[in-house]
Amino acid sequence: MAAMTSKSKRRSATARPSCVLIWTDMEGISCITRWEQVSANAPAYAEGRALYTEDVNAAVRGAKKAGFEEIYVVDGHGAGGAYSFNSFLKDKLEPGATYVFGHRWGCFVEPLRAGECVVVLVGAHARAGVADGVLCHTMSSEAWYHATLNGAPIGEVGFAAAIAGSFGAPVVFVSGDAATCREARELIGKQLVCAEVKRGITRYSAACLPPAQSLRLIEDGVCEALSRSMSEMPKPFVPRAPMTLRVELTSPDKVKDYIGRAGIEIVGPREVEARGRSFWDLWNRFWHH
Numbered sequence: 068m069a070a071m072t073s074k075s076k077r078r079s080a081t082a083r084p085s086c087v088l089i090w091t092d093m094e095g096i097s098c099i100t101r102w103e104q105v106s107a108n109a110p111a112y113a114e115g116r117a118l119y120t121e122d123v124n125a126a127v128r129g130a131k132k133a134g135f136e137e138i139y140v141v142d143g144h145g146a147g148g149a150y151s152f153n154s155f156l157k158d159k160l161e162p163g164a165t166y167v168f169g170h171r172w173g174c175f176v177e178p179l180r181a182g183e184c185v186v187v188l189v190g191a192h193a194r195a196g197v198a199d200g201v202l203c204h205t206m207s208s209e210a211w212y213h214a215t216l217n218g219a220p221i222g223e224v225g226f227a228a229a230i231a232g233s234f235g236a237p238v239v240f241v242s243g244d245a246a247t248c249r250e251a252r253e254l255i256g257k258q259l260v261c262a263e264v265k266r267g268i269t270r271y272s273a274a275c276l277p278p279a280q281s282l283r284l285i286e287d288g289v290c291e292a293l294s295r296s297m298s299e300m301p302k303p304f305v306p307r308a309p310m311t312l313r314v315e316l317t318s319p320d321k322v323k324d325y326i327g328r329a330g331i332e333i334v335g336p337r338e339v340e341a342r343g344r345s346f347w348d349l350w351n352r353f354w355h356h
């Protein structure tokens with residue numbers, strides 16, 4: 068008998084996945100409200116790193132409690148310099164997971180290629196321009212003003228979901244502020260489990276749960292999301308193909324980074340576009356190149 072492909076296994080409604088890929092970012096972490104807490108060399112970065120590591124550990128504990136043994140955690144926050152994608156406090160990390168350092172946000176997909184994997188987002192933030200989105204931005208607060216996919220606004224939660232969806236994997240859990248959870252639920256659906264660790268008041272202020280409470284929310288939420296069968300989990304997010312990603316940059320000089328890049332078209336003074344059949348293709352051209 069021919070071996071079952073990972074895709075057909077994944078479609079089995081009663082099956083449970085065996086692997087979880089935890090993508091993390093820093094802006095949506097408990098009690099974080101300032102760039103200074105997420106930027107290497109800023110005085111408040113030490114405090115931010117400690118909070119970040121605790122939220123991530125809570126997610127790993129939730130995955131272990133749900134019975135997962137294959138747990139990958141990818142530090143996806145570009146803190147700057149030697150600390151880009153390298154912010155966790157190593158000696159404080161929860162055992163029982165593999166931690167990936169030094170790989171750009173949204174680019175480590177090996178476990179997704181192998182199949183049977185679902186995605187958890189810890190510390191996610193709202194897309195650029197959301198009034199109550201704490202530290203909201205899309206990819207780069209300096210270079211990207213706004214992005215759309217097939218004409219609909221999209222941020223990093225959407226990108227993560229679309230990358231996972233390219234490999235047939237769903238995003239099952241998101242932690243972040245209330246604006247991020249709202250954005251994620253609209254995109255992924257009601258089956259998504261969200262941990263709202265803070266409610267943005269402005270871009271740089273928030274009403275926050277104390278970590279002792281938000282860590283519990285994250286641990287319990289991840290455990291709940293991962294204890295479900297595939298049929299009870301959200302569907303993978305697969306945008307209609309062929310798809311168009313359009314990025315409005317912050318100023319015309321930013322266009323120079325895209326000149327001569329295969330598959331990317333400059334369509335306005337500060338607008339660039341890529342088209343593709345799978346989001347991963349398109350993403351590769353835009354960001355991962």
Ligand SMILES: [Zn+2]
Pocket residue numbers: 092093094143144145
């Ligand atoms: Zn970040």
